[in-house]
Amino acid sequence: MDQTKGKQSIEFQEGVHILSGASIVGKKEGEGPLGSCFDLIGEDPMFGCQTWEDAESTLQKETAQLAIGKAKLEKWQIRTIFAGDLLAQSIASSFGIMDLEIPVYGLYGACSTMGEALSLGAMAVSGGFGEYVLSITSSHFGSAEKEFRFPLEYGNQRPLSATWTVTGSGACVLGKKGGKARITGLTTGKIIDYGLKDSLNMGACMAPAACDTIYQNLMDFNRSPGDYDRIITGDLGEVGQRILFDLMAEKGFDIKKQHMDCGIEIFDNAAQDTHAGGSGCGCSAATFASYILPKLEKGEWKRILFVPTGALLSKVSFNEGQSVPGIAQAVVVEHC
The missing domain is CATH 3.40.47.40 (Stage V sporulation protein AD)
Known part of the structure; x- marks a missing residue:
């Protein structure tokens, strides 16, 4: 069943349904224009942890659990997780979703990773390789600054072209039917x-x-x-x-x-x-x-x-x- 389209695209003969979407963000994001849309807003940037990296892992784990719950599923029903983040060796994802005990494909597409996760998740469901899959990514201002730029204590000035790394995670459960x-x-x-x-x-x-x-x-x-x-x-x-x-x-x-x-x-x-x-x-x-x-x-x-x-x-x-x-x-x- 060929579903390829043109040079680089796929057109699914039967669309893959998005059964749920979940999001958890930090305080700054919650104060922004979309604040009322997020499921949860964390007041503590450390999310109760000792390091920025652990905070991001906790953020991703809780978002994954929230998305699965909103889809009215149990974690054992998720066939595969497609997950990624910005940190070296994707440690936010590996340490975050480890306790869920669900098979995982770790991804890295930098900030495009959610597009990659949704794409591969949709292909897996469409191809019959899992009834339900979870696509998830995360980032954290503190861990990203530490990874790519300067320690926060350095207090460096940022040019007007710079962007602010979002502290947040988003997840979607995909399946063959049931979503709007x-x-x-x-x-x-x-x-x-x-x-x-x-x-x-x-x-x-x-x-x-x-x-x-x-x-x-x-x-x-x-x-x-x-x-x-x-x-x-x-x-x-x-x-x-x-x-x-x-x-x-x-x-x-x-x-x-x-x-x-x-x-x-x-x-x-x-x-x-x-x-x-x-x-x-x-x-x-x-x-x-x-x-x-x-x-x-x-x-x-x-x-x-x-x-x-x-x-x-x-x-x-x-x-x-x-x-x-x-x-x-x-x-x-x-x-x-």
Whole structure:
């Protein structure tokens, strides 16, 4: 049963249903424009733990359990978890969901990981490799700053192009039937490198990949931007959004009416001083589970293109002078 479409896409003959979405975020995210949408808001950035890394693991574990419970399932019914985060060797995921005792595929797509997790989860369910799967990602401001930039105690200044890593986790349970929204297609992204090396301007590094994936999705499905109620990128922020508009215009498409960016939506920059917006694996995941999915379930949006974006750098590659390639994974989600 061939479900491939065009050069890089898949069109599922039977859409894979999203049975639940769950999100838990930190205090700063809870004070933002989407604060009323999240399932839980943690007042303690350490989530009762001794380290930032343990805090993120706890955040992901609790979000996973919440998503499974909202789907009215028991953990033993989940065939596979597709999980990832930003930390080296994905330790937030491995230590976080270890106690659930569910088979796991660990993923790394930087901030695009939720798109990767939903894509692989949907393929697994569609292919008959599991009745229920869980797709989940997380990020934490403290652990990400420690991993990629400076210790928080250093108090370094951030340029206006910088984004603020979201403390949050988002999870979705996928199954063959039962949800009010379903994944009907996806476009797998390519690694795109324009040679940019500024790790504090992730939007500029990721925008070319977002453009490439969105354009290929439109080509593969023979669609125009107007065929989507929203085209939603993960965390380009204000700088990356402007670049994306210019790159899409060069390809003959104007997506300004449809475009939305999770990194712009999750914070109020004027009030919260987050500069270009939010970022991190948890940015698109928490926004999708708390804000985007309910609009699809209610039928306010009939079809959206969800395009989490990621910057594929590590502290090793950055310190060795390498550029920062980008990737974007697109998921077509429709009301049903």
